[in-house]
Amino acid sequence: MSNAEVPLITNHLLNMLSDTDRRNLLQYCEVVELQFADILSEARQHYRFVYFPLSGFISLLTNLKGHKPLELGLIGNEGMLGATMALGVNFTPMQAMVQGKGTAWRITMADLRQFLLHCPHLQHILQQYLFVQLTQLAQSAACAHFHQVGPRLARWLLMSHDRAHSSSFYLTHKFLADMLGVRRSGITIAAGNMQQQQAISYRRGVITILNREMLLTMSCDCYQLGQDDYRNLLGEPVPQSADMKARRQALVQGTP
Template sequence: MQSPIPSTITNYLIDSLPRQDRVSFLADCETIDLVFGEVITEPCGRILHVFFPLDCFISLIANLSESEQLEVAMVGSEGMYGMPLILGLDKSPLRAMVQGAGQALRMPAAVFCHHLEQSPAIEALLKRYLFVLMHQLTRVAACTHFHQVEARLARWLLMTQDRAHSDQLHLTHEFLAMMLGVRRAGITLAAMALQARGLIHYHRGDITVVNRAGLIEASCGCYVADRELYTRLLEEPA
């Protein structure tokens, strides 16, 4: 479903572009509504469009089999989906699935590649973001191996809260187990522990972040490391 481009853009990457580049870029975008659970691209599928989330967010999932899936990155209003195009590739190595419904700016892949060729500012910004995304991917691999489920769940809830722009999250244990690559029982115990510490409130799939500062303290250091890298490369002057 398409709708007019909002007058106030809330995607940080697009907001960061020089005005002339931003105006030209937005002229080739359309705003669409993304639905929870919608699969944008399957592994090895061709990337037909790039997406710049506004108030939605997209999970990038490594899919070994139907029963072996793990979220390895998350894209919200801080980033974009379609990064292989920057490397001259039009295939996705991961499944891209809408995790949070909402609006996104969409651009055809060929048009996006044309903007990359024409604008050094766009290319430079997105290469920095590509590095941040690569860091997130590698960090998740190490985090999954070394860190406890409770700390990983805290980190994941913080990442989701950042991209949902809300303290209220609707996430079932089954969905959380798939995203974190653990058994449902492990998610139940971790959620109960965070609730017992007064950090979240959980009831039938509805999670409320009650104490964000405490949740950051309970999370592994990966959350803060990701935020610091993003700030250093994308928010501070180059």
């Protein structure tokens, strides 16, 4: 990871702070690049840094001996990595791996701990986000146990689309199978069905969302439940990918 320029995309949790609190917090932060497959933290180890993603997204993975890692959650610019700090716990419950490259605000654990002593509002925001994250992790566990590969894949693509700020992102069938804990053949069949219905296109590891509304009809209810849990406590998440792309283009062109 290396320092990077601040992008136009922002982090929703930081946007909930007052201008003064946000400005004071960002004095302790640096913008870093997140590269695909970077490991940001290992399970059952102490955090060194906390990350507030701006673009790109992070997978939360659980590991069982003799099995491949299973993804239980995604973190994009609606959230943060290191929310257990809200409980005073500097301990990582799961492995965190970059799944979509992008950028993030990074702050040391020591600096964030010190800042929280003087900013109870951020403490409250992190506690709310941690509750939402816990409900989403529980929903993901139930989804993995009870739902078929197709609806689970549609849900996962929607969640990735929300966080990628692009309609296209790089994902191989093998990687998808590992993340969902299923056979690669199951992903191939489910993705092929989505291509036939022109919901997505897939070429050389690049998935492109062609029809988001169709993906919504293919997904299980778990996707919308997760959206509702977030919205009820933390408000409307940051704009979805297509909306953000339009905003960025408008800024480039100098239009409001």
